[in-house]
């Protein structure tokens with residue numbers, strides 16, 4: 032028996048699959064072709080869920096969402112040259128979002144390198160700009176250690192994408208099974224705590240704040256800091272503001288959530304604690320006029336290089352958000368303190384919230400047709416269950432939708448993110464639906480798309496139908512990018528931002544056997560959404576016609592209104 036085993040051969044493809052399995056990688060998205068088909072087959076055989084997509088870009092978005100949702104990277108498997116290049120968009124997006132991801136790219140045969148081989152391209156170099164680690168194993172025997180390093184690098188420190196290059200001649204080449212040593216599964220990321228003196232200082236700055244604010248970013252969601260953060264908010268009675276994907280870490284309907292007074296809260300806070308949120312464009316760089324010139328920032332982040340970007344922070348807390356929030360809680364346990372609920376700061380925030388909430392209700396109330404964004408989102412919000420995933424992209428659709436559609440659970444909102452990427456929606460929705468299927472069957476995924484955003488990865492509807500994922504896609508259709516025209520005004524000129532008026536996007540879904548609805552009234556919207564939610568066996572697409580010139584409510588600040596917030 033033992034001599035039998037020593038003669039047993041194993042292919043490069045099988046080694047890759049086994050190495051991934053050993054590193055606890057559970058999901059692979061991709062498109063097969065020369066030279067990676069065998070890798071997908073081998074992975075599937077070992078019980079890794081393989082999802083075949085229609086464009087590598089969408090496959091890469093899906094794989095990256097797996098990393099954010101599960102804390103373990105998903106794999107994006109692509110063919111050489113153009114396949115890998117299509118995936119770069121997904122890698123860049125994951126890199127910007129700080130999400131773990133493994134991209135495995137087939138590449139041309141080594142002996143044809145520099146000879147103009149089929150789809151030859153400098154793939155390792157190309158990926159370097161978008162990844163934390165980019166390498167080609169020097170032999171089949173080296174594959175397991177390179178894959179372990181890629182998986183570990185993707186989740187240790189600030190998470191991000193890693194690339195492993197697999198030359199075509201590795202895939203089917205057979206080696207003796209005993210010559211391959213599988214590296215044990217890497218340990219979970221080590222958890223680091225902040226320096227004790229910095230924690231004291233942070234607690235003291237918070238205690239002395241007149242107008243404090245906590246900002247909860249997607250780093251806090253990724254860190255699973257929901258329980259500790261909620262305790263901090265409730266124990267110290269502090270107002271908090273989620274970033275777009277920070278929504279749901281603490282439920283949006285929590286009384287201390289001041290999202291409805293966002294601009295006001297940012298503008299007048301004197302102490303702001305950032306939990307896994309960067310001071311980039313989403314937070315207006317932390318600079319006046321959106322903030323007080325002397326606002327004190329306390330930055331909590333796992334990445335030392337992030338600390339001090341754009342502002343000089345009052346205190347920096349380097350380490351894991353969950354651990355550091357607990358360190359802060361210890362301070363407030365030792366010497367209990369709470370921010371006075373009757374302060375004028377709370378009054379200011381509450382007043383502004385009331386005004387803003389009333390204004391958006393008002394905007395939702397017109398009974399005239401076509402509907403506007405607010406009317407649509409109010410009707411949608413009414414019917415959604417609290418545990419659904421909300422995926423969203425588009426300009427106005429995402430910006431306005433975010434203010435009306437609520438999140439109650441952490442890591443249940445996925446959107447265009449730090450990079451403002453359009454085309455992520457379908458891939459993200461597919462990833463969320465696959466995770467739901469394995470972990471919480473019956474949980475729904477609602478994908479709220481602008482008509483333009485939908486177009487970027489629209490053919491993934493076939494993927495949705497092929498795997499029969501009961502995703503509900505809402506296309507909020509204004510015939511264009513930002514704004515469109517009605518059919519009559521459109522006729523002669525076709526301006527750059529216009530799309531074909533009255534397009535029947537729902538037929539993309541019916542083409543593949545899903546349910547499609549074309550709706551023009553609130554009643555039709557209510558009815559079709561109700562039917563879609565009731566049918567847990569089929570995906571559906573509701574194409575919602577709205578006023579082509581519909582826009583968001585006027586903002587106090589006119590610059591940066593195209594912002595993601």
Ligand code: ADP
Nearest residue numbers: 248249250254274307308309332333334351352
């Ligand atoms: P948002 O878009 O919600 O503002 P960002 O993507 O800008 O969030 O910021 C997320 C931050 O969270 C990144 O700077 C990242 O380094 C940090 N981060 C990720 N995981 C952790 C963790 N476990 N502990 C601390 N910080 C983390």
Ligand code: MG
Nearest residue numbers: 481482483511
């Ligand atoms: Mg549009």
